[in-house]
Amino acid sequence: MPPPHHHSDLAPTNPFSLEPPTRWWRSWWRSLSPTRQDRLAAIAPLISVALFFVAIVASFWYLRTEEQDREQDALMRSVHYTQQRMRLRLLERQEQIMRLARDVATEQMGTAEFASRAETLITQYPELQAITWVNAESTVVISQAAPAVPSGQLHTPARPLPPGPTATIFAQIRKQPQSVYWQPQMDPNAAPPMLQLQVPITAGVKFLGTVLAEFSVDNLLRYTTPTEILSRYTVSMLDAQGRTLSSPGGSHAQPRLSLPWIGLQPLKAYTLPVMPVGDSLSLSAQAYRTSPGLVGNGLFWLVGSLSLLTAWLLLGTWRHTGKRLRTQEALVAETNFRRAMENSLLTGMRALDLQGRITYVNAAFCQMTGWDEAELVGQLPPYPYWPKAEYANLMLKLKEELSGKTVPGGFQIKVQRKNGTCFDARLYVSPLVDAHGQHTGWMSSITDITEPNRIRAQLAASHERFTIVLESLDASVSVAPLGSAELLFANKSYRQWFGSQTTGHLQLLQEAGIVKASPQEDDNALNLRPKARNKNAEVFWPELNKWLEVRSRYLTWVDGRLAQMVIATDITARHQAEEQAAQQAERAQAASRLITMGEMASSVAHELNQPLTAINNYCSGMLSRLDSGTLTESQMRFALEKTAHQAQRAGQVIQHIRSFVKRSEPNRAPAQVEDMVAEAMELANFELRRRNVRLSHHIAARLPPVLADAILIEQVLVNLMKNAAEAIDHGGRPEGRRSVELLVRPKTLEERPGVEFAVQDTGPGLPPQVLERLFEAFFSTKSEGMGIGLNLCRSIIESHNGRLQAQNLYNGSEVTGCCFSFWIPLAEPAALQEDKDTLPQQ
Template identity: 90%
Template sequence: MPTPPSHHHSDLAPTNPFSLEPPTRWWRSWWRSLSPTRQDRLAAIAPLVSVALFLVAIAASFWYLRTEEQEREQDALIRAVDYAQQRMRLRLLERQEQIMRLARDVATEQVGTAEFASRAETFITQYPELQAITWINAEGRVIISQAAPTVPPEQLHIAALPLPPGPTFDVFTAIRQQPHSVYLQPLARTGMPVPMLQLQVPITAGTRFLGTVLIEYSVDNLLRYATPTEVLSRYTVNMLDAQGQVLSNPVASHTQPRLSLPWLSFKPLKAYTIPIMPVGDSLSMSAQAYRTSPGLVGNGLFWLVGSLSVLTAWLLLGTWRHTGKRLRTQEALVAETNFRRAMENSILTGMRALDLHGRITYVNAAFCQMTGWDEAELVGQLPPYPYWPKEEQNSLMLKLKDELSGKTMPGGFQVRVQRKNGSCFDARLYVSPLIDAHGQHTGWMSSITDITEPNRIRAQLAASHERFTIVLESLDASVSVAPLGSAELLFANKLYRQWFGSQTGGHLQLLQQAGILKTSPQEDDNAISLRPKVRNKNAEVYWPELGKWLEVRSRYLTWVDGRLAQMVIATDITARHLAEEQAAQQAERAQTASRLITMGEMASSVAHELNQPLTAINNYCSGMLSRLDSGSLTESQMRFALEKTAHQAQRAGQVIQHIRSFVKRSKPNRAPAQVEDMVAEAMELANIELRRRNVRLSHHIAARLPPVLADAILIEQVLVNLMKNAAEAIDHGGRPEGQRSVELLVRPKTLEQRPGVEFAIQDTGPGLPPQVLERLFEAFFSTKSEGMGIGLNLCRSIVESHSGRLQAQNLYNGSEVTGCCFSFWIPLADPAALQEDKDTHPQQ
């Protein structure tokens, strides 16, 4: 309600607003004179005006202080860049002096290419800014170049090649005319490798120019290692070329601040550039600093006023953000708890937690599934636990005491666990302490893994290993394993230990006697070097100490520790060796019997062959007696008759001698034999049978055939049998007179890269049917009713014992069979092969 006017005037009459009263009393009077509406407006506007004036004052103060601080920072930037330039100049001069000393050593021939490479590598390793050091001769050809691994391949200087045309070669030409050290900074171009600062130091001997030493600096490394760390940490530093192009990556530790008010923006200070001496204007250092703060860190009043100005606004925002963070953290905690719970329930390892008194405080689903007990039945239980077997409770209680006292083994320990249904399984228990958020020890966490199946597999492996050992110990062969180059015996079975003891001597001797392993002395007289030599066939050796023949086999294997080892298996083959000797004797008897059978079949022909000279001798003797009786025998006629008689007697003797040589029993004796002699002997014996059957025998022997390694009698037997069979085939085939011929061809032939001689017997008989060709060389198979079936089989055995091949094929004229051809091949005589044959048959 408004005041009555009379009363109002009575209060204000004595008041004079312009009187000299105290200011507070004047302010109070003026405020009371305002209406409530104006008072509310002023109350709302006054804080805004005061805040605005405060902000203006703060902005003005900040602008003034920022301007002053920029000037100080610019001065600090200039001083820092000048200091960095001095450091870089001293570093370049120091490297230049070192390279000049290297050039003087090269000029005085104190340093060769090897020493130059070594010292250059030392410089490059010791000073990271050096990228390459190259020695160039007076003709501009690169002698040697040593570069850091980081230099791109296209910037490498290849030895023995001249410098390519370009700025480097131009500088080299200038130095050759006026020797002095010159720096060169190539321009940076897009798409080209990062340029490097080059320095060429002349190599001179007196007035004679010998070349230059080219040093290439990495501009990045020069900036990084030559610039002081405090400069790089405060400013953005670049290296510029003569055109102002950036040659290096900027190095700076500060970034643009987040605050970006129009009146509070942090603009970079003016860049300061200074040339690098002694390079000159072609290389400059440029530095620039960013103001990361308004420079009022030390002004506590400024930060106090600013903080109080925004405190009210930030309190509500900060509280709201804090509340939101707490809600998000709580949600993340719940999600993490659910995730860990799901992970624990999904694993197959049982988890159990105990407190310090042994009470179960937690079990996971896997533990409940293992034991069959529910979580409610287990949590809160004290020992003895329901999953302990009754017969093992005492031992498990002792282990629990050790667990609660902290005496746990890192690898865990094995326990027996009883399920709810009464069955048991093996488990391995691992224990670790439980530490809460305050670092207090609150209990123990145990993880349990079912190891019943691994234990079963381990037991099976042990049983398998035992069976394997029993088998090896029971073998009738000696088995030993030893690493290469060592006298250690890794394994030896029972029979090896019985024969050779428990040392590697028997192992190595078996290898040496078998020719699988040879030893050769090294520089050290007490050491031997083992060099393996692998054979394609098993070796047979005779062991005098045992009186046995042993078959030695060897193979290489990787032992369990990764070493290369050699296993040797020695089998007793004494019985087999004796059987082979007996078989050889039986084969020899069979060969003799075959020759006797052949001569028996040829008996009539031999008798007819002997009948002619005997008849002639009888006729000559009878004629001489008749003439003696008549007295008409002259001395010349008697001489003629006696010469004829002696010739016929010699002919009969030769026939008998050939037959005796062919049928007599003798030991196999392979030796170099002349092909012509063997063929002549065989043809003389076979020609008797062929003439009896009215078959013509012709032959062709290649000239200058070398000797072959063979038993001449056995090869003659093969030739006689084949030629006789050819004559019988012609006779049984009923061939006419013009088609009854056998031809013997002897010619050189190389088979499987081995030179040898081929013997081919071709006839004009009816040939061989296909079913006969398939079984031709089988034992006791014959196409003749009176045949024994051992002739061709024996012939093949004889040829194969000479490392040869025997084969048969029909001869055709178009589709008509015109005969058959038997051919065999035996190798030429070779001294090495002859020696090996003697080694293989020591008793022959």
């Protein structure tokens, strides 16, 4: 049998096994690190003191809570006792008033005896202030009051009760004879009202009036409440709204002091309704403000103060220990950090003594050169990583290094790896100083710069190519910083056109209207770096006789300054081509108008034939009457007026034709929609009447002016109405379906107000393949058409910033016609004002 002490060797090592608590605690404590042991050793006394302090506070709070409960019970008993005394006193007075009422009802007492008995009661009982006899008609028979009653609360004999709560209670008693208590509401601007008791005077079922008794609430409380209760509590009488009617200690009595953190809470006020009055009168009591008993609890404060002092001292010790531990941890962390940083660096580190012997190399240096640490430490020059061709140069550099002639920016050398390959490196040297301030050697750092050298060479080549490209551009490129007259860059074209100064750069910006030439403007631009925007403009340069397109871009220069690049491109050829294109478009518009009038020639001839025939008839009639001698002066006047009217009509037709055909420069100005529509309808009506097509129109009222060339818009309307009439004629529509309708109405497009013109016909419509190519140049559905009419119309509308579109009209699935519509924006207010200003000059 083994010895008993051998059983301990077989005990499990699991901390949760059934081993003695002391052994488990010891094993857990030893498993902690010294830092955690120091922290726990510093925290444990602080926790014990805090627990001791909490126990003292809990004990004091428990005792104070029990004491408060006892005081609250005593307060409740005192309020109940006072309420019972007050109830008995009111019932006694009620019984006495009821005896007066019975004596009055049995006519055993007159007014004199009533006054005598009432004065006796008022004198004997201070709470009773006034007794009034009121007859059945609510008229005061007699009233006896105490001297302290204010004159405003007295009841005058032979006068009815004033309207109010007293008269209301009287009317209630007349309906149901029974005694009623009433406490009127308190008026803040008047004296507190008195408690009223009305006892009915009845003889059998006959109502003879009431006896009104009024009690002073203050005297009722003062002479009913025991003195010992008034000395301990604040007792007050409250009305139905909780307002204080009477309080012997004053309405501003302070409650008990509240110290909730040590268990001292103020006693709650206890309120009971006064019987038999009811809820309109309540009795409330609350304990007076008393001392919290600091002297009686001196032991508590002493223990608490000592606990706080001990905790403060322990906390100071803990903070001091924490600082020492943090310093130790920071030192360990710094050492580990420097070691890890050294091992992770890609920069090679090499230490030399004063004789040039290698004393230390890091892992990066070994990896960079391919030599091991054992192969390098202790070596004297020439070192194994020196290329043989560079011995003389490297030995000279080493002598300068050992003599202290170091270059702050380092110097570049060639380094040879163990495998024989070489790479470019930059060497930085700094002195090594020990803890006593003695110079012990030199620390060198080596960085592989082969790749940076390659990138630098590529950047230089790229910069050269970029410069060649910019120099060969036909456009002028210049860069200048904001707020400075320095020219950062200018290509060959800029130097040829503007020289080598910033004058041309700034003039281009001014002519283009991109910036203002003021220092303040430039200073503000420096503060608006995130908001800089690119801008384009076209300017004419008289010195060069060129049109230049100026583009500006804000950029950050290589030195961090905000600069502005200006690119000026020669667009003279393009500008001339645009002018020629505009002239060709104008000629095409005039040609279109001539073609339209050529097609309308027969209609115009027919239209002119009517007034000419009428003139001939009127002249022939006058000659015949002159020959016969029957022509009177009035008949001649009538015939001449008709002849003049027909001649004027013919002149108007010719004038419309001339103004439509006449070539003129486009002139956009505010134009009235009604006038343009009227002119176009009068011109198109010739063609429509010739083709037996009816023309109707609808123009919205009060349309504002539009910004347009009236002649061009009339040309578009005439073209669209003529096309509509041709579509109806070629479609062979019957008489009832040969009509064209012109609709003009306001319309907002893309949040911009404007006017929409729509021409609707009753023709056969347009096939889908025609709708797709309708506005293409030289596309026409007519055998004799040129295909430029609708294309020209669309160009005119788009030049007015408008839209032209076409669509078929349907009745179910049947095509009932076609609608051409276009939209023109309204004239701006500034254009309207300018047009008004020019009216007198015209």
